[in-house]
Amino acid sequence: MIPKTMKAMVLTGHGDLDKYEWHEDWPTPTPGPMEVLIKVGACGLNNTDVNTRTGWYSKAVDEPTTGGAYSEVDDDDSTWGGAPLTFPRIQGADAVGTVVAVGEGADPAIIGRRVIVAGWLRDWSEPMNRDKAGYFGSECDGGFAEYTKADIRGVAAIDSDLSDAELATFSCSYVTAEGMLDRAQVGEGDTVLIPGASGGVGGALIQLSKLRGARVIAMASAAKHPEVAKLGPDRILPRNPRNLRAELKGERITVVADVVGGEMWPKLIDMLERGGRYTCSGAIAGPIVQFDLRTFYLRDLTFTGSTVNSPQNFFDVVKYIENGQIKPALAATYPLTELREAQQAFIDKHHTGNIVVIP
Incomplete structure (x- = not known):
């Protein structure tokens, strides 16, 4: 029997971690047409949760991702899509759980199946219309609760021996990464340089x-090299080497896949071979960078931003999981009641990999 109310961690506005409120009597959502109701088993944390809470996406903010409140945030462009966020809001994009009910038009055969929720909300008559896209846990309530609902076309039933917590590490991080690599057309013969390799997307x-x-060169702080090594890069470099060119001597960098930005950014671009590609889906070390247009055009470089990716990227990641071709990087689990502590640990980079909360 589905209860009328549920436990949920609710975001009440932009700001610090005190903007989260714990509720034990929040209304359980009701699935609408083509929607499924999911009893959440686990939900991962990601940078979007932090950046949306703090309002970092606003152009009024030019600082790195700090996880704290900013002195000035323009509410009109405070989300990933440059639009206002409505409160209260239940965040949490990386939801995994079991379908317990369906709305009109949704196939009831999915009831009882374990599913992963795709992060992107789409107009399914135009699934690649980026102007109509939204994000789960941002433009609608997400998985930081006992129950959530999602469009059946944006979830995937999955057969896997992995736990709910392990599965909750994939959706945002891996689909983001797959979209980046698609945009950069990464394949055999490429050498990919990855700053921020100890994070979920990295x-x-x-x-x-x-x-x-591809050949992979990862960059991470020395303390995290042992954990990064488990993921199989060909080489691991320091996070901020004194002389990056010397470290990369003999390497031909064809792709930089970046979620870091910041002061290191010009050095990364300088490492690209002529005709190389740069793909970006984040700027946790700072969104404002020094850009020399001469490097860009004289070397025939291609830059791609990567946010709203293809639905196929999500279903490809699910296939990789089921085939055992990728493995979760689960760093730690916290009860949902400790979401503030979990997010602080995420911000402070206390762990290598993904942090997950359990309702």
Whole structure:
């Protein structure tokens, strides 16, 4: 029997971690047409949760991702899509759980199946219309609760021996990484340089680049090298080497896959071979960078931003999971009641890999 109310962690506005409120009597969602109701088993954390809470996406903010409140946020462009966020909001994009009910038009055969939720909300008559896209846990309520609902076309039933917590590490990080690599057309013969390799997307970039037959050079702080090594990069460099060119002597970097940005950014671009590609889906070390147009055009470089990716990227990741071609990088689990502590650990990079909360 589905209860009328549920436990949920609710975001009440932009700001610090005190903007989260714990509720034990929040209304359980009701699935609408083509929707399924999911009893959440686990939900991963990602940078979008932090950036949306703090309002970092606003152009009024030019600082690195800090996880704290900013002195100035323009509410009109405070989300990934440059639009206002409505409150209260239940965040949590990386939901995994069991379908317990369906709305009108949704196939009831999915009831009882374990599913992963795709992060992107789409107009399914135009699934690649980026102007109509939204994000789960941002433009609608997400998985930081006992129950959530999602469009049946944006979930995948999955057969896997992995736990709910392990499965909750994949959706945002790995689909983001797959979209980046698609945009950069990474394949055999490429050498991919990955700054921020100890994070969720960085770890996914390592595995998915190797799956495509590329050579991978990861960058991470020395303390995290042992964990990064488990993901199979060909080489691991320091996070901020004194002389990156010397470290890369003999390497031909054809792709930089970046979610870091910041002061290191010009050095990364300088490492690209003529005709190389740069793909980006984040800027945790700072969104404002020094860009020399001469490097860009004289070397025939291609730059791609990667946010709203193809639905196929999600279903490809699910296939890789079921085939055992990629593995989860689960760093730690926390009860949902400790979401603030979990997010602080995520911000402080206390763990290598993904952090997951359990309702």
